[in-house]
Amino acid sequence: MTQTFPTVPRRSLGGLEVSALGLGCMGMSQMYGTADRGESIATVHRALDLGVTFLDTSDVYGAGHNEELVGEAIAGRRDEVQLATKFSLTHNDRGGMDIDGRPENVRARVEDSLRRLGVDVIDLYYQHRVDPRVPIEDTVGAMAELVEQGKVRYLGLSEASAESIRRAVSVHPIAALQSEWSLWTRDLETEVLAVAREHGIGIVPFSPLGRGFLTGAITSPDDFAEDDWRRTHPRFTGEAFTANLRLVEAVRAMAEEKGVTAGQLALAWVLAQGEDVVPIPGTKRRSYLEENVGAAGVQLTPEDLARLGEIAPPGVAEGGRYADAAYAYGNSPERG
Template identity: 50%
Template sequence: MSKVGRMKLGSEGMEVSLQGLGCMSMSAFYGPPKPEIDMIALIHHAIQSGVTFLDTSDIYGPHTNELLLRKALRGETREKVELGTKFGARFSEGKFEICGDPSYVRVACESSLKRLDIDCIDLYYQHRIDTRLPIEFTIGELKKLVEEGKIKYIGLSEASASTIRRAHAVHPITAVQLEWSLWSRDVEEEIIPTCRELGIGIVAYSPLGRGFFSSGAKMVENFTKDDYRQHMPRFQPENLEQNQTIFDRVNELSTKKGCTPSQLALAWLHHQGNDVCPIPGTTKIDNFNQNIAALSVKLTKEEMEEIESLADIVKGARTGREPTWKESDTPPLSSWKIE
């Protein structure tokens, strides 16, 4: 197997593999945690295959996914990877909340460094935007952490265009992470153009529609009671039947191309531009191998257009709980009164 190539992410000097590995499902949200020994083997296999851009967060577990990566990256392996983690989404007294307060930013960063057992985080994202205070406050603290050598590059996740611009004015943003797939394309209207105008890299999470483009509607049969996808609108019975027609069409097109539906969905994203890095998650080496094989699937302009026409028939909201980027504007700095 040839190794996965490299790309520049953003305009600040960061380089990553052409495809990343989302590590969330190894530890949280998509059912119970997976066997640690198997996940470490998968991470090592990914690195050996050239997928060196690993994505985690302090809320995955919480904390257990970062601890898993700590074990997987012991020794010389650490120097071979680009590690991205996140702060700002947390559980407090059993409730989900978002926090971008500067004092919390610093504590969260120090805690992630300790859990990961590293001196510097390659890419540190604000996981969700705190709409209670100006983004300038949060980014100001992240800028200090860059100056102190505790993080190399700053990222945002699920941020609006205006928030991205304001953040970028305080300190250059290297990457914006967003949900982008064949059935989540609203970011193309405003967010993607803003990133490209500013020279910000694009990291696409859930590029397979949270697993939907791997197997279609039948995937819901395997949801466990602690798999939060069972609560998401697009997987509800009233929406799933229509969404299955999208999968069926993708399946038809992929058969013509001699690839799997998931490979076609990933190939479509890889063809969006050399500034886009999808980070599909998986817990199986076979699925991982399929994902990186998508890099060899070539699509014509006509094939791209045919695939894109499917987005018009998706039914159901993208997410049922989290605030979306459309709701992520923060108060203007000029309106903020410091007591």
């Protein structure tokens, strides 16, 4: 019997129309174990076939590999795609990341991204992390020049604080804010969400499935491949893993009652947070993509949302969002 999938609706991110569900492509190049290039490209093609047309990448994912892969995957189908990429992060030789928001870096990095992606224009261009050493007004000013030059259509910020958002929009409209948001990461709701909405900025939650944990597929730290970075993530180790597993079990029990998967229920919760919310669950396999698309057909009642709010109130998860807390918004001073 042929499987049917729900129609993926459309939503607006500050004026940019995208599919209500996006595809995070990072795992096709790094972080989550070895990826199969052929399956990754097939996953992108399947996404487009199912109406998931909002693709998310970055120049730092696989040190440029991910942009090249996405560019190869969308060749011949560019008109179907809303393409987002990012700049400002680079891997350093200390095992961490350097942030560079200087205007000259903005101009150089966009040219490299355009070349790797094989496109003339990027639909949504994010600053991946705010550089505390460079006034954000200077960075966004250089990004705005790219819009004037026709190299970029819309601007975005990733993991920016409320103050950074306010300063950025004084220079140029910001279409989207990308930040972690899910049943086990609700920090965004404290302050940043309201400020973004005040300025008409759409929200793009990454890791809406709790880095895969909320799918219920991970029951032991041994489920991770040797080269999977989650082996050292604060929420996936020691007592935190055990505590967080109880949250997942509660989500899975409710999902079974509704006849959906735990991942679909968790993703439906994010989708239900507003018409300006476009989650980008990442996957490198068609089977998981298809499961995620199924979330677009899950209807949650006010009672369902209230129950999920009781299961997963803000701050429910044990462990930090990153091993290095500086990668989360607001944790490094943003000087001007």
